[in-house]
Amino acid sequence: MASSSWDMSNMFGSMKIDLTGIIAGSTNNDNAYVPIIDISSLTVNGMDKKKTIEKISKACEEVGFMVITGHGISQEVIDSMWSITGEFFDLAEDQKAKSMTMTSDYPYGYEKGEVLSAGKDKEKGETVERLPDFKETFTIGPNNQDSGMPARVWPEEPKELASIYKRYYEAMEGLSGVLLKAMAVALDMPENWFEDKIDHHMCALRALNYPDQSSSPPLPGQTRAGAHTDYGSLTILKSGGPGLQVRKDIDGRDDWVDVPHVGDGFVINLGDLMRRWTNDKWSSTLHRVVNPPQDGKNHRRQSVAFFHNLNGDAVVSTIESCRDEEGGSGYEDIVAKDFLMMKHLASVKNVVKEEEGEEGKEEL
Numbered sequence: 413m414a415s416s417s418w419d420m421s422n423m424f425g426s427m428k429i430d431l432t433g434i435i436a437g438s439t440n441n442d443n444a445y446v447p448i449i450d451i452s453s454l455t456v457n458g459m460d461k462k463k464t465i466e467k468i469s470k471a472c473e474e475v476g477f478m479v480i481t482g483h484g485i486s487q488e489v490i491d492s493m494w495s496i497t498g499e500f501f502d503l504a505e506d507q508k509a510k511s512m513t514m515t516s517d518y519p520y521g522y523e524k525g526e527v528l529s530a531g532k533d534k535e536k537g538e539t540v541e542r543l544p545d546f547k548e549t550f551t552i553g554p555n556n557q558d559s560g561m562p563a564r565v566w567p568e569e570p571k572e573l574a575s576i577y578k579r580y581y582e583a584m585e586g587l588s589g590v591l592l593k594a595m596a597v598a599l600d601m602p603e604n605w606f607e608d609k610i611d612h613h614m615c616a617l618r619a620l621n622y623p624d625q626s627s628s629p630p631l632p633g634q635t636r637a638g639a640h641t642d643y644g645s646l647t648i649l650k651s652g653g654p655g656l657q658v659r660k661d662i663d664g665r666d667d668w669v670d671v672p673h674v675g676d677g678f679v680i681n682l683g684d685l686m687r688r689w690t691n692d693k694w695s696s697t698l699h700r701v702v703n704p705p706q707d708g709k710n711h712r713r714q715s716v717a718f719f720h721n722l723n724g725d726a727v728v729s730t731i732e733s734c735r736d737e738e739g740g741s742g743y744e745d746i747v748a749k750d751f752l753m754m755k756h757l758a759s760v761k762n763v764v765k766e767e768e769g770e771e772g773k774e775e776l
């Protein structure tokens with residue numbers, strides 16, 4: 413379904429968003445690159461899942477990104493999440509700042525001007541300081557002490573935010589379970605193979621607001637979100653408009669391709685842990701969010717990302733079907749929480765893990 417069918421007034425409350433403009437920085441309109449996959453066969457009992465799983469498998473291997481429709485998440489759950497998030501970001505700065513978490517261990521709570529973006533410049537091969545992303549975020553972790561993560565902290569306002577976020581988080585837990593079952597089969601493993609690795613997971617739900625730039629334009633070189641890969645197993649993203657791009661090799665040259673914006677869909681992408689787990693068979697692809705056209709119109713953009721992370725104590729050992737003929741792998745075993753913290757602390761300290769072949773910042 414095309415983005416024009418997206419009911420923005422519903423999603424943004426009273427905000428007026430113009431989606432007709434061409435996104436600045438967009439370099440390639442290869443609409444077919446990121447596939448749109450109807451996953452209803454995964455959620456409806458008795459339907460043949462084979463074809464859907466084949467499409468997911470191909471997308472994981474070749475792109476690391478896909479857009480899913482037919483996911484079965486109630487529109488009401490999505491809409492309420494969307495409008496309460498808009499209300500939160502509309503609050504005065506000092507009100508939002510009360511939810512700031514003063515620790516660099518876990519990026520939970522409210523955050524503005526994230527400076528995680530130092531990284532290696534792919535073209536020049538040198539380490540560069542990047543400007544903070546032009547965005548603000550609010551993040552919660554799991555509602556489960558067994559996860560080993562700190563308890564959730566809620567903003568005072570809006571009052572209903574906590575119950576709405578809990579509900580959306582649970583819906584995302586369910587959807588990630590459905591996707592991981594399909595992914596297990598795609599990797600020639602039993603359907604329930606991921607289950608005991610995710611039953612006290614460390615998933616994070618992050619709402620992102622990319623403010624209107626017409627009244628305070630970005631600094632030269634500053635973007636909504638700098639090029640990065642995500643850390644975890646997979647990310648489920650609901651976005652309110654175009655602007656997200658993925659890196660693609662086009663004729664031996666790195667280029668950027670728009671991720672199609674599908675109103676009732678979710679963008680799914682794999683993170684570095686999944687890439688490592690699959691011994692690079694599956695891809696964790698660089699992506700970024702470009703600035704809107706600087707045309708004086710209000711192009712505020714909102715999105716909500718669910719970062720799926722494994723149980724902290726899960727051992728990530730190359731999946732059987734992804735090993736070479738002798739059973740070997742390019743990666744040592746690693747405990748999921750160590751991997752996550754290594755990624756997070758490396759990005760906070762602006763360190764780039766060269767042996768992982770990664771660059772840019774990453775998200776928890």
Ligand SMILES: O=C(O)CCC(=O)C(=O)O
Nearest residue numbers: 620651656701715717775
């Ligand atoms: O807002 C978006 O479309 C993408 C955000 C993203 O990539 C992230 O937060 O990791």
Ligand SMILES: [Fe+2]
Nearest residue numbers: 641642699775
């Ligand atoms: Fe991301």
